[in-house]
Amino acid sequence: MMADYSYNQVTPELIEAFKKIVPGKVFTGDEINADYSHDEMPIYGKGAPTVLVEATTTEDIAAIVKLCYENSIPVIPRGAGTGLTGAAVALHGGVMIDMSKMNKILEYDKENFVVRVEAGVLLNDLAEDAQKQGLLYPPDPGEKFATLGGNVSTNAGGMRAVKYGCTRDYVRAMTVVLPTGEIVKLGATVSKTSTGYSLLNLMIGSEGTLGIITELTLKLIPAPKETISLIIPYENLEDCIATVPKFFMEHLQPQAIEFMEKEIVLASERYLGKSVFPQKLEGVDIGAYLLVTFDGDDMESLEEITEKAAEVVLEAGAIDVLVADTPAKKKDAWAARSSFLEAIEAETKLLDECDVVVPVNQIAPYLTFVKSLEEKYDFTIKSFGHAGDGNLHIYACANDMDEAEFKKQVADFMDIIYKKAAECGGLISGEHGIGYGKMDYLAAFAGETSMRLMKGIKEVFDPKMILNPGKVCYSL
Structure with a gap:
């Protein structure tokens, strides 16, 4: 059994102490927007913080956290709130630290191909700024307006992971505020290390439960000069994925390499008000698509690659190959892919998801197994994902179900498909993380020994259990 951790209430005296540390950046009660009580998946629970603090420096965060540690007050770090597992929700009240104002790109080191950023910088802002420098930050999650601190906290790799690897591969160093209020610097601007246990890698993917990331040094690469995308339609999903x-x-x-079913493409096109993907070709109703991008230094070599790719996919059962070789065509194709979640949310009252790999x-x-389960339930199943690395986004969607019944049926469905993923040699999550919503599934998947090790790590970093409590591996 785990120890019984209890928390104190935030007193008026503590609030005044916070205000002295960060004047004008401390909010309480009705001053806190309701959006801070949930993330993008409200079904995993809501919880309003007692106090919201807009952080702007590492030192201010450290001072706030130190006071919370001394007074046994929960602390929840939050980026843009785009998470999908309830990881950045104040389930036990306390102090929420909003990192979104720490949004400066601090400096580029072009000789070492790194950039130093504050944790609240948005992925989209770094992508655009790096491009101006002739550089590329390869991690590319679907949510472009998440913070980089949030991306690193879940190791969200995104669409380019198939070629370039995950977010973890691009984190060189970070500054972290520990639950005690201590400030530590982890890693360095180097590509190799055998220097003790990798605390840097332990922090990556820890979902704000071990420390608050305030600054990051991220690896960059020279930006490819050219890209070309292919929209490849298939009659059915099985042929599509088998390619x-x-x-x-x-x-x-x-x-x-992204895959998508027809239903989710149609929803996205309705949401965007623009049709990009063909629904019927050569008399064949299209059931699924691959969206594939190649990059390189010149268009001539890319055209050779796409010709070879076209031969491969047509031989494997593709109905056609549509080339998006202009900026407008590429933008439209990838805008449709990037809008899948928003499109589902716009048409769905009750929603749950998983991102098995x-x-x-x-x-x-x-x-095929997952789709075969649909007839057992009163909700519909929609899927898309990163076909190149096996990270699949599967959604349970309903509009006419009672919420309690929806949750009951979804719990049964998720239990089955998580177990099947394990049987296939897979894992619970590829990039969304565990947060609060997936804790039971992690415990069942990981087993007693692994869970004991994870809980032990949490206890070492956070002996009072104040930092993002009740998430990932440690129930309260």
Whole structure:
């Protein structure tokens, strides 16, 4: 059994102490917007913080956290609130630290190909700024307006992970405020280390439960000079997914390979008010699509690659290959892909999701199994995801169900598909994390020994359990 941790209430005296540390940046009661009580998946619970603090410096955060530690007050770090597992929700009240105002790109070190940023910088802002420098930050999650601190806290890799790797591969160093209020610097501007346990990598993916990331040093690469995208329609999802391993077998090295079912594409196009993906070709109703991007230094070599890719996919059952080779076409195609979640949310009253990851050769049989379950439930199932790395986004959607019944049915559904993912050699989450909503599934998947080790790590970093309590591995 875990120890019984109890918290104190935030007193007026503490609020005044906070105000002295960050004048004009402390909010209480009705001053706190209701959006701070939930993330993008409210079904995992809501909880309003007692106090909201807009942080602007590492030292201010450290001072606030130190007071909270001394007084046993919960602290919840929050970025843009775009998470999908309830990780940045104040389930036990306390003090929420809003990192979004720490949004400065501090400096580029072009000789070492790194950039130093505050944790509240948005992914989109770094992407655009780096491009102006002729550089690329490869991690590319679908939510472009998440903070980089949030991305690192969940190790959200996104669409380009198939070629360039995950967020973890691009974090060189960070500044962290520990639950005690101590400030530590982890990592360095180097590409190799055998210097003790990797506390840097432990912090990546810890979802704000071990420390508050305030500053990051991130690896960059020279930006490819050209990109080209292919929209590849198929009659059915099975043929679509079965094509994916052939890209690698033919050494084609795509930057991104996304799969999507027809229903979710139509929802996205309704949401955007623009039709991009064909619904019928050569008399065949299209059931699924691949969206594939290649990058390189010149268009001539890219055209050779796309010609080879077209041969491969047509031989594997694709109905056609549509080339998006102009900025407008590429923008429209990827705008449709990037709007999937927003499109689902716009048309759905009750929503739950998972982002399992399975080996690439297991994607087709796994998704076939998941779709076969739909007849058992009163909700519909929609899926899309990163076909190149096996990270699948599966949504349970309903409009006419009682919420309690929806939750009951979804819990049964999720239990089945998580177990199936494990049987396929996969994992619970590829990038969304565990947060609050997926804790029971993690415990069942990881087993007693692994959970004991994770809880032990949490206890070492946070002996009073004040930092983002009740998330990931430690129930309260």
